[in-house]
Amino acid sequence: MNRQELFDIAHGWFDSKGWIPFPFQIQTWNAFLQGKHGLLNAPTGSGKTYALWIPIMLDYIKKNPNYKKKHTPGLKAIWITPLRALSIEIKQAAERAANDLETGLTVGIRTGDTSTAERSRQKTKMPDLLITTPESLQLMLASKGYDKIFKDCTTMVIDEWHELLGTKRGVQTELGLSRLKAIAPKMRIWGISATIGNLNQALEVLLGPESDTFENSILIKAHINKKIKVISIIPEKMDTYPWRGHMGLHLIDEVAKIIKASRTTLVFTNVRAQCEIWFQALLEKYPEFAGDMAMHHGSISRETRQWVEQAIRDEQLKAVICTSSLDLGVDFAPVETVIQIGGPKGVARFLQRAGRSGHRPGQESVIYFLATHAMELIEASALKKAVKETVVEDRVPYLNSWDVLVQYLVTLAVSDGFYPDTIYKEIKNTFCYQAMTEDNWAWVLNFITKGSQSLEAYDEYKKVEIEEDGRFVVNSKTVALRHRMQMGTIVGDAVMNVKFLGGGYIGSIEEWFVSKLHPGDVFIFAGRKLELYRTKNMEVLVRKASPSAKAQHASWMGGRMTLSAQMSELVRQELYAANTDVMSPELRALLPVFKRQRKESIVPDADEFLIETFKTREGYHTIFYPFEGRFVHEALASLMAYRISLLMPITFSLAYNDYGFELLSDQYVDIQQVLDNNLFIPQYLHHDLQNSLNATEMARRKFRDISVIAGLVFTGYPGKVVKTKHLQSGSQLIFEVFRDYEPDNLLLQQAYRETFEHQLEEGRLILALERIQSHKIRWMPCEKPTPFSFPIITDRLREKLSSETLAERIKKMTANYMK
Structure with missing residues (x-):
């Protein structure tokens, strides 16, 4: 079948849906079928999913001309998504095309939410198209005979690459790709990215700077002029002395007005505590919203979140108060309006959220900006300009993340083992480890086999053994089990599950918040007033509290966000404009503040x-x-x-x-x-x-996360999680040992480097x-x-x-x- 015949199939399918493919979609199909690797940059809601599912299927049809009668089983494409919430939607899109084109291709999901029964089925029979997360991909690499699963894989798609870039999950993905490229050399690698400033570098990180893949690659930009309308909610009376304390609640009536006038509204807050406070405040002032309004954030139970997402699609809800848990890709056609409460601190995040409304090609997105205090109107004005000029942040990639490398090597040793010379070449071809020296490599190998020079006396750090043929393997079942349970690079504060006394899971809150409560205390979480009964085995047992009980809101660490470099620059430009005649409506609203400021x-x-x-x-x-x-x-x-x-x-x-x-x-x-x-x-x-x-104190805190990722401390078995303070003291002890006896330890140096580069x-x-x-x-x-x-x-x-x-x-x- 030639390319024209294949394209006719794709165009025929688009026609049957009443759609017309965008030029960027056709360009991607073309490049893919020519065997190229690439990065597709397209705004949210522009049809980028079909830009890659379609050519993956056309490629299968081309290789199997008799595809309607005879199906060739086996894994053909992997689609990596950073958010589990997106997997259902990506699966539905793939199934729609696969079934309509009568390809016989099966689609499966493998994430932390996948049932044990489904995983067992996948072991014996893999779906043709698999949707997974960076963590689940690493878990697959930790299973025996993984090379047989991946050897015929033709494509790897990394969705929302801008979300992974500049994080350790991105490094984890780079390492996974380096292995899969060696197992399936003909595999095509594609990234999909929305808002990002450094696109060329993003492509280089994805494919590896030195590899042949990079030579044979293409960057495709979708030139779609996505209309975004930004409307600032300006209070009638301006505080001459602005302060940040009221969470914007003084404008609650304005928000209610917008909700009532729209079909469906997403109200974005920056942090979970603010999300809970706004939900409660709206319900108290407007009881008629009960049943028409829901809340969505990362600590609420998965079932509740999935119900909320489906209810938005089915137009059962008028409003959802949410955090960044709804930032990415979930396709909600009915969402008409988005409200952003407080400065989002970054242009990319703001554009992403704006794109949740009018989530259809050609439709206008409408986003309202509610400043929680007067000074944030400067941010509102700056964001309007940024949207007009599409100024977007760069994502800075990680370099030399030794903790992630240590974890990855133990993963390979747990499955089929590895030969250092082979793996060294693969890793050197990644962006993150391109500057790694042979001495660094020798140190890392020494670390996984002997536990570095200062821990050599302790057997628990000797995880990997060297076989006679030079292969590095893990033979201990305990080491393998512990490693599989602790894989991943997201290290947060220990979380505790919140459950009703009679059963029924509500969500999870952080240990530090629970530690301040006593039995009988009442707190508000997931929109309910709950009374603490007791804590047991990392579970918080609660019962419903009386509606009139005095309660405090649950709160989370890491709540404060900061202005990005681009956003800071834009805010300064707007501030300087206050001394000119060319002022935005937001700056004009601030005239009483500027007048008073000039007086003092x-x-x-x-x-x-x-x-x-x-x-x-x-x-x-x-x-x-x-x-x-x-x-x-x-x-x-x-x-x-x-x-x-x-x-x-x-x-x-x-x-x-x-x-x-x-x-x-x-x-x-x-x-x-x-x-x-x-x-x-x-x-x-x-x-x-x-x-x-006191950089040492900051590095010590950073080292806790590094030691968890590198497997130096164990976070515990399910139901018996190690308390944060014990983790902290365990990692602190190791930190002191390294600092005093092994100052050139790579993990110790990394703790200091990350403190200065990423935190400060x-x-x-x-x-x-x-x-x-x-x-x-x-x-x-x-x-x-x-x-x-x-x-x-x-x-x-x-x-x-x-x-x-x-x-x-x-x-x-x-x-x-x-x-």
Whole structure:
């Protein structure tokens, strides 16, 4: 069958559905059938799934001209998705095409949700097309005779590649691909990516920089002008002194109005606690939403989440309050409107969420932006511009993740074993390990067989044995079992399952939150008031609490997001525009805030850097405004405090948000003297950060995750999970041993490197300092706090006060400052 005949089949199927294929779909079919590898960049809801399922099926038809009568069994294509929630939809799309084209191809799913019975069936008879996750692929590589399963596989598709890139799951995928390329050399590798800035690098990471695959590859961009309409919800009355505490709930009536006017609305919050609070608040104020509104976040039980997803498709729900758990690919045609509560902190995330509405080619997406406090309107204005100019973040890939490599090698040793020379060549061809030296490789092999030089005395770290023929294998059944149970690179806080006393699983919450509760305490979770009965074996047993009981909301760690580098740049540009006549409606709404700010201080220009100082009853405040995002400010605050303390004996308490940071002290700081001593020089940054931040403590926390991934500590068997504090103390002990006796240990070095590169964003810090240095420093001694400083001050108060007391205190402060 020639290409034209194959294309006729595809076009015929599209016609039968009343569709017309996009140019990018045809281009992808063409490239695929020519045997190319590639990366397809297309917006959400543009038909990218069929851009690859169709040519996979056409390729099968071409190789089996008698396909309607005789089916050739065996695994032909693997589709990797980062989210289990997407697998059902991808399966439905594949089955629709496979059945209509009468190919006889079977489609299966293998994720953490797949039943044991289904997995056993797959062992004896693999589906033709398999949808799986990076973790499940690694588990398949840990089974005996895996090469027989994969040897005839013709295609590997990695969906939502932008979500995996820049994470250790992405590294895990790179390693899996390096093995499969060797087993099935004719296999085509394709990635699908939506919003991402560094597309060429994304392709290079996917295929490996040196490989032949990279030579024979193509980057396809879908030139679809996706219309996105961004509408800011602007409050009628603007707080002159903005603060972040009310979660945007003062605009609840506006949100209810939008929900009532739309067929289906997704309301995105940034964190799970905010999701719970908004759901509860809407239900209390608008009881008529009961039954028409649901909640969706990662800690709610799978059954509930799947029910919610289906109910959206069936148009049974008017509104869903959700977190990033609904960010990706789930195809909801009925969603008419999206509301984003609070700044999403990144352009890519915002575009992804906007794309949930009008999820059909050619349809307009509508997203409302609700600022939780006045300053976030600057973010709203910046996002509008970003959407217009499609400015999107880069994803920075990981390099030399030794913990993931250690886990991968033990995986291979658990299955059929491996020969080091063969595997070394494969791994050297990946992006992550391209700079690995033979010494590094020797260290890693030594680590899995002897447990590194400082742990050689302990047998539990000697996991892999070397056979006479030089093959590395795991012979111990206990080691193999423990390894299979702990595979994966997502390391979070220990989670505990929440169950009703009479049975019935509700979801999971983090151990640290439960540890603060006593039996009889009431908390709100998954939209219900629950009373804690007791905790047992990592299970939280609860019963329904009385509706009138006083309750606290469940909360999660890692709740605070930070502005991305691109978003910070956009926010600064918008802020500088406040000094011009060209202002967006959002900036115009902020005029009362800017007016007050100018009365007390200034609104900085593009070539100015603002520092404000004032005295209150709390002490002497010094506030810096880099507008670089929370994490960068956290590091900068410590750095500035350290550098100032070198000039004078002084102690500070620190506070920061996305716009700036504060140093608070009980003694006066002479800013001019400090500025004369090169406060902002990028030189010595690494040294000063190490001294100022207690980098060892941060690296120690980072090392816990690394030691779990590398299998140095065991997280426990099902139902008998090791408590976080025990994991922490176990990994801390190993950290101390490595630090004192083996400072060149690769895992120890990785803990420090990840702390500086990923947590403290050292590269961004250097750029921020260079930018500040080139600007004119405007030091403004103020009489009282300014509108810009107010969110930072109130953020610090929040740590000490309950929300009611905080609101009262802020009211008094505002009245006082307005005098």
